[in-house]
């Protein structure tokens with residue numbers, strides 16, 4: 602497959618199929634100029650499901666962040682997880698209060714990967730399977746990753762801020778975030794990623810300890826507080842399913858990931 606058709610195939614996976622080839626071979630259209638005529642994919646045509654978490658990617662007033670948008674203070678639970686390896690950490694989590702969830706959703710993917718994707722919290726499908734991002738939003742996330750030569754099978758690890766499904770799919774509370782925060786921190790210690798990708802507002806504001814709207818955070822690299830680690834913020838795939846006209850912005854964010862980790866050698870990102 603030549604470079605142009607390979608790129609077209611990757612963009613189509615994301616639902617960005619409005620592209621043309623200029624004389625000379627360069628792409629124009631959705632990728633090149635962020636044209637907002639995203640073609641709705643068959644996937645997006647499916648009848649809408651109950652929204653797992655509202656406002657995941659959308660900008661909301663800073664006074665309406667759901668949680669307070671800040672990394673919670675050190676949890677009262679003083680458990681020291683620093684000696685735990687991956688399996689020990691998963692076992693420790695399984696022994697915690699499930700807060701009404703069926704099971705913990707610890708994470709999935711390549712533990713030695715350069716990229717850690719962090720979502721908000723499991724939804725109903727994830728709660729049932731014990732695996733993050735397996736519903737419609739997860740399928741779109743997989744297609745987004747595919748578009749930049751990444752996958753949970755090979756070179757990314759995926760987890761959430763909260764490891765247990767919040768009842769009724771509501772936003773996680775500050776207490777729930779605080780309870781699970783040490784697990785995420787230990788996962789980062791063990792994994793030592795080069796890049797954390799926060800998908801959605803709650804993940805972004807929690808990881809970056811801020812209340813800045815997602816639209817102002819996305820599109821550039823940030824510093825993970827107290828770590829020598831880059832953070833990229835992008836839209837939550839559940840938001841993109843509801844707002845496919847925003848996919849061109851997600852594509853711009855994805856290209857930052859590809860550039861940072863060199864996952865698309867042939868891509869003129």
Ligand code: URA
Nearest residue numbers: 720721722723733734
């Ligand atoms: N949304 C998230 O933020 N995480 C999941 O695992 C699934 C849906």
